Amino acid sequence: MSRFLPLARRSCPLDNRSRGLCAAATGIALCLAVATPAADQNGAMRELVGRHLVLLTDLPPSTEVDELPAVFDRAVPQWADYFQVDPQRVDGWQLRGYLMFDRERFRAAGRLPDDLPPFQHGYQRGDELWLNEQPTAYYRRHLLLHEGTHGFMNAFLGGCGPPWYMEGVAELLATHRWQTQRLELGYFPRSKEEVPYWGRIKIIQNERAAGRTMTLAEVLRYDHQAHQQLAPYAWCWAAAALLDGDPRFQARFRNLRHDVGDRSPEFSQRFLERFRDDAPQLLEQWQLMAAEIDYGYDVARAAIEYQPARPLPAEGATIELRADRGWQSTGLVLEPSAAYRLAASGRYQVADQPRSWWCEPQGVTIQYVQGRPLGMLLAAVREEPPLPHTTSLASPQPVGREAALRPERAGVLFLRINEHPRGLADNAGTLRVLVTRSAERPSAATDPD
Numbered sequence: 001m002s003r004f005l006p007l008a009r010r011s012c013p014l015d016n017r018s019r020g021l022c023a024a025a026t027g028i029a030l031c032l033a034v035a036t037p038a039a040d041q042n043g044a045m046r047e048l049v050g051r052h053l054v055l056l057t058d059l060p061p062s063t064e065v066d067e068l069p070a071v072f073d074r075a076v077p078q079w080a081d082y083f084q085v086d087p088q089r090v091d092g093w094q095l096r097g098y099l100m101f102d103r104e105r106f107r108a109a110g111r112l113p114d115d116l117p118p119f120q121h122g123y124q125r126g127d128e129l130w131l132n133e134q135p136t137a138y139y140r141r142h143l144l145l146h147e148g149t150h151g152f153m154n155a156f157l158g159g160c161g162p163p164w165y166m167e168g169v170a171e172l173l174a175t176h177r178w179q180t181q182r183l184e185l186g187y188f189p190r191s192k193e194e195v196p197y198w199g200r201i202k203i204i205q206n207e208r209a210a211g212r213t214m215t216l217a218e219v220l221r222y223d224h225q226a227h228q229q230l231a232p233y234a235w236c237w238a239a240a241a242l243l244d245g246d247p248r249f250q251a252r253f254r255n256l257r258h259d260v261g262d263r264s265p266e267f268s269q270r271f272l273e274r275f276r277d278d279a280p281q282l283l284e285q286w287q288l289m290a291a292e293i294d295y296g297y298d299v300a301r302a303a304i305e306y307q308p309a310r311p312l313p314a315e316g317a318t319i320e321l322r323a324d325r326g327w328q329s330t331g332l333v334l335e336p337s338a339a340y341r342l343a344a345s346g347r348y349q350v351a352d353q354p355r356s357w358w359c360e361p362q363g364v365t366i367q368y369v370q371g372r373p374l375g376m377l378l379a380a381v382r383e384e385p386p387l388p389h390t391t392s393l394a395s396p397q398p399v400g401r402e403a404a405l406r407p408e409r410a411g412v413l414f415l416r417i418n419e420h421p422r423g424l425a426d427n428a429g430t431l432r433v434l435v436t437r438s439a440e441r442p443s444a445a446t447d448p449d
């Protein structure tokens with residue numbers, strides 16, 4: 001007898017898919033050859049019992065396998081907190097899971113029903129979940145937490161919403177850090193070594209390099225077949241990471257938990273209507289994130305700061321710029337018929353380990369980011385309204401201490417310092433940037449680019 005809400009049948013499509021770029025053909029066979037320990041020769045199944053998960057497996061004992069119920073038990077209160085479910089409701093909740101090295105053994109034992117669709121990684125239905133053995137301990141846990149998120153949402157929210165939200169929020173919460181028995185869900189990986197075999201960031205970088213950047217609208221339109229490929233998991237994770245990690249968007253995104261009974265496109269339509277006032281900012285932030293995403297990308301600090309547009313006063317204007325933030329609007333509208341001069345000063349911190357690294361607007365040449373000195377002042381003149389498919393903030397111009405600027409089009413001047421996407425948090429201090437109109441339109445030879 002189920003102790004929780006009746007569950008709708010659903011499929012988790014973390015299945016039937018190629019593993020991206022290198023393992024598409026070799027797939028699971030590669031996994032088995034590389035990392036999976038030999039199955040128990042006696043054919044014995046072991047039952048690993050936790051409070052919220054009973055896991056049946058044919059894998060031999062190991063710390064990483066045997067601690068999975070404990071990992072799951074630490075996830076449950078975090079899911080309850082994230083989805084604002086009363087902890088008392090989840091008290092007696094339990095799923096049954098199957099972690100399979102030899103699927104036929106489970107089929108013969110009646111644990112892998114014939115009516116499940118074929119799946120390569122994992123599947124969740126009702127109060128059960130199935131996991132195929134994975135090549136790394138990280139990805140095995142990730143898969144358990146992904147399917148567990150589906151199970152939790154089905155049990156306590158009554159559904160998972162349409163594909164982008166169902167898979168995006170499962171990927172968001174499954175991406176984790178597990179250290180010294182502490183579990184952190186919704187973790188943004190700082191290096192690929194933290195998340196072996198996960199690969200979501202690499203997929204986005206590769207898709208972008210191949211000219212296949214998804215717009216946010218396209219991600220929200222994924223249908224129920226889309227997740228037979230791996231790339232949609234990466235794009236849905238990125239969308240969830242942005243919407244959940246950016247303070248401007250987080251409340252609206254988290255409110256979607258009330259709406260997950262609807263799997264139709266109207267779910268997304270209603271969601272987008274909540275962005276009537278700031279849809280351009282959301283779409284521009286997505287474009288910028290798709291262009292710059294990397295391990296440790298600081299979603300909150302990368303949030304573009306906007307200002308009301310205003311003309312440049314005749315005497316010029318002095319802007320104060322924070323070193324620990326991404327793009328910041330000056331609000332100043334620059335005209336293509338004019339030339340401008342930017343002059344920057346200030347001393348600010350660009351790292352704090354092993355001690356403070358101090359920097360001035362020309363940057364420090366000890367370290368380069370995107371081919372330019374770390375900490376160097378950058379500028380972009382951003383069209384208003386922004387271009388529909390790519391923001392000019394993704395193609396900045398170097399300024400340093402001083403530069404002439406001749407905009408090709410009218411737009412608002414944005415500034416930031418050159419910094420790795422993961423490097424904003426340990427910055428401190430400000431720069432002052434004086435923006436003036438030049439007497440003469442500069443020749444092309446004096447342009448910074």
Ligand SMILES: [Zn+2]
Nearest residue numbers: 012013014170
């Ligand atoms: Zn899924």
